[in-house]
Amino acid sequence: xxxxxxxxxxxxxxxxxxxxxxxxxxxxxxxxxxxxxxxxxxxxxxxxxxxxxxxxxxxxxxxxxxxxxxxxxxxxxxxxxxxxxxxxxxxxxxxxxxxxxxxxxxxxxxxxxxxxxxxxxxxxxxxxxxxxxxxxxxxxxxxxxxxxxxxxxxxxxxxxxxxxxxxxxxxxxxxxxxxxxxxxxxxxxxxxxxxxxxxxxxxxxxxxxxxxxxxxxxxxxxxxxxxxxxxxxxxxxxxxxxxxxxxxxxxxxxxxxxxxxxxxxxxxxxxxxxxx
Numbered sequence: 001x002x003x004x005x006x007x008x009x010x011x012x013x014x015x016x017x018x019x020x021x022x023x024x025x026x027x028x029x030x031x032x033x034x035x036x037x038x039x040x041x042x043x044x045x046x047x048x049x050x051x052x053x054x055x056x057x058x059x060x061x062x063x064x065x066x067x068x069x070x071x072x073x074x075x076x077x078x079x080x081x082x083x084x085x086x087x088x089x090x091x092x093x094x095x096x097x098x099x100x101x102x103x104x105x106x107x108x109x110x111x112x113x114x115x116x117x118x119x120x121x122x123x124x125x126x127x128x129x130x131x132x133x134x135x136x137x138x139x140x141x142x143x144x145x146x147x148x149x150x151x152x153x154x155x156x157x158x159x160x161x162x163x164x165x166x167x168x169x170x171x172x173x174x175x176x177x178x179x180x181x182x183x184x185x186x187x188x189x190x191x192x193x194x195x196x197x198x199x200x201x202x203x204x205x206x207x208x209x210x211x212x213x214x215x216x217x218x219x220x221x222x223x224x225x226x227x228x229x230x231x232x233x234x235x236x237x238x239x240x241x242x243x244x245x246x247x248x249x250x251x252x253x254x255x256x257x258x259x260x261x262x263x264x265x266x267x268x269x270x271x272x273x274x275x276x
Contacts, residue, residue: 022055022056022057022058022085022087023055023056023057024053024054024055024056024084024085025053025054025056026051026052026053026079027051027052027054028049028051029049029050029051030049030050030051030052030116031045031048031049032048032049032050032093032109032112032113032115032116033048033112043096043100043101044096047094047095047096047097047109048094048095048096048109048112048113049077049094050077050091050092050093050094050113050116051077051079051091051092052089052090052091052124053079053084053089053090053091053092054089054090054124054125054126055087055088055089055125056125058087058125059125060125060126060127060130061087061088061089061125061126061127061130062087062088062089062126062127062130062131062132062164062265062269063088063089063090063091063117063121063126063127063130063131063132064083064088064089064090064091064132064133064134064261064265065091065093065113065114065117065131065132065133065134065135065143066078066079066080066083066090066091066092066093066134066135066139067093067095067110067133067134067135067136067138067139067140067142067143068092068093068094068135068136068138068139069135069136069137069138069139069140069170070097070137070138071137071138071177071178072097072098072103072106072138072141072176072178072179073097073098073099073178074097075097075138075139076094077092077093077094078092079092080254080258082254082255082258082259083258083261083262086262088265089121089124089126091113091117093109093110093113095109095110095113095142096109098178098182102182103176103178103179103182104179104195106138106142107142107145107146107152107195108152108155110142110143110145110146110152111146111152111153111155111156111158112156114131114133114146114153114156114158114163115153115156115157115158117131118131118158118162128162129162129164129272130164130269130272131162131163131164132163132164132165132166132167132265132268133146133147133163133165133166133167134166134167134168134169134261135168135169135171136169136170136254136257137169137170137171137172137219137251138172138176138178139168139169139171140168140169140170140171140172141168141171141172141173141176141197143166143167143168143171144166144168144171144173144197144229145195145197146160147160147163147166147205147206147208148160148166148197148200148201148202148205149194149197149199149200150200160205160206161204161205161206163206164206164207164265164268164269164272165206165207165208165209165264165265165268166205166206166207166208166209167208167209167211167260167261167264167265168210168211169211169212169253169254169257169261170211170212170213170218170219170222170226170251170253171197171210171226172197172222172225173196173197173198173225173226173228173229174190174191174192174196174198174225175191175192175193175195175196176195177220179195187220188220190221197229198225198228198229198232201229201232201233201235201236201238202233202236202238203236203237203238203239204238205233205238206240207240207241207264207268208230208233208238208240208241208242209241209242209243209244209260209261209264210226210229210230210241210242210243210244211243211244211246211253211257211260211261212226212243212244212245212246212253213245213246213249213250213251213252213253214245214246214247214248214249214250215245217248217249217250217251218250218251219250219251222251223245226243227243230242230243242264244257244260
């Protein structure tokens with residue numbers, strides 16, 4: 001009888017565990033700078049916040065940081081619907097915008113938000129070795145700059161190579177047109193200087209998946225910038241660079257891009273697991 005009771009108890013617990021649905025929670029408007037910075041600068045206090053959407057009843061999950069687009073002059077943080085309920089935490093980040101501040105401040109803010117994630121994701125149950133950085137357009141540019149030019153995260157005490165993967169959508173790879181505008185350079189005059197992700201191609205960078213729209217439909221030369229970035233990364237010895245061009249889609253190509261992002265995250269996680 002005792003054995004029968006134990007058997008029923010085991011079967012009940014097994015069924016309960018099997019049927020347990022992952023629950024997600026959202027925390028909004030978390031400040032990612034410290035109290036002193038927020039107190040000293042009203043725009044930082046207002047703008048430098050993030051939202052986190054995460055699975056409550058699981059541990060050691062991966063995290064995707066998502067930077068919104070808007071030309072570094074507009075836009076707001078978002079948790080893309082297509083990324084929800086996939087087992088990941090999603091962090092949507094606001095950052096300061098030009099012309100209220102110089103556009104480079106957005107890169108500083110992106111680095112601070114990434115550093116916040118590295119320092120705090122374990123408090124929510126996440127794994128700091130599984131942090132991916134993504135975003136669309138200006139957000140893709142911020143992902144590339146913080147992931148390739150190591151100085152931005154070094155200021156925050158983080159090694160950019162700890163990022164598990166960089167997955168920018170239609171990111172500008174030359175110097176961003178808003179930074180060029182601030183310096184009197186026309187948007188159709190390509191520039192590659194210290195504010196260009198292309199300036200920092202390196203073999204030891206995190207895995208890189210570049211996603212763009214159709215070259216004939218994209219903004220300016222966005223596909224060609226990404227194609228050049230992919231080629232140069234491979235030439236310097238980076239073995240995990242890939243480029244996807246989404247035929248038939250223009251600059252607003254996020255919806256068909258999201259499944260590629262999810263697939264790449266899962267691919268890298270599987271590869272990490274295999275190496276353990």
